[in-house]
Amino acid sequence: MRLYPCNYVWAKKSIKHEWQEGKAGGCRNNADTWLKNPIIGLTMQEPGDVVLLLSQEDMTKSIGLYIIRRKDPSKEFTNSNVVLVNKSVFGKNNEVNLAVSLAKGEYGVVACTFNKGETGPFAITCYCSISDFDFEAANFVPLSGGEQLHDTPVGLKAKPSSASSKVL
Numbered sequence: 001m002r003l004y005p006c007n008y009v010w011a012k013k014s015i016k017h018e019w020q021e022g023k024a025g026g027c028r029n030n031a032d033t034w035l036k037n038p039i040i041g042l043t044m045q046e047p048g049d050v051v052l053l054l055s056q057e058d059m060t061k062s063i064g065l066y067i068i069r070r071k072d073p074s075k076e077f078t079n080s081n082v083v084l085v086n087k088s089v090f091g092k093n094n095e096v097n098l099a100v101s102l103a104k105g106e107y108g109v110v111a112c113t114f115n116k117g118e119t120g121p122f123a124i125t126c127y128c129s130i131s132d133f134d135f136e137a138a139n140f141v142p143l144s145g146g147e148q149l150h151d152t153p154v155g156l157k158a159k160p161s162s163a164s165s166k167v168l
Contacts, residue, residue, distance in 0.1 A: 017040075019112075026115050043106050044104050062113060063090065
């Protein structure tokens with residue numbers, strides 16, 4: 001278990017989304033489809049600690065997270081252009097989490113089920129030790145009540161973010 005100092009200014013951003021038919025690619029064991037999962041862009045304006053929580057309403061699917069980077073930032077996410085930064089343990093739970101320290105830069109957060117083709121709603125929340133970060137779903141289309149939520153900081157008041165809304 002990793003503990004974080006309580007003097008951090010934890011900023012929080014959440015997204016409600018869903019795995020849809022044809023866009024539920026499963027884990028990395030499914031090399032031809034795993035990048036079809038929803039990829040949420042995470043841009044760190046400076047180094048910081050991040051805690052990601054992926055949750056589902058029921059416990060029928062084994063769920064997990066990957067944090068990835070592009071080898072060549074000018075190209076799309078493909079198996080040949082992806083570097084795995086970190087991953088969570090997959091679990092048939094309501095929630096899985098991943099805590100990591102990240103350098104300044106652009107990342108992709110892949111929310112997925114272990115098996116491809118499993119559909120359903122999910123929510124993903126990003127807690128960040130810096131307030132200057134972006135967390136946005138690429139090509140986000142709200143379905144079944146989905147929405148992108150940009151919440152206020154948790155704990156101490158964070159300074160306003162000067163970052164633009166950049167989507168991977």
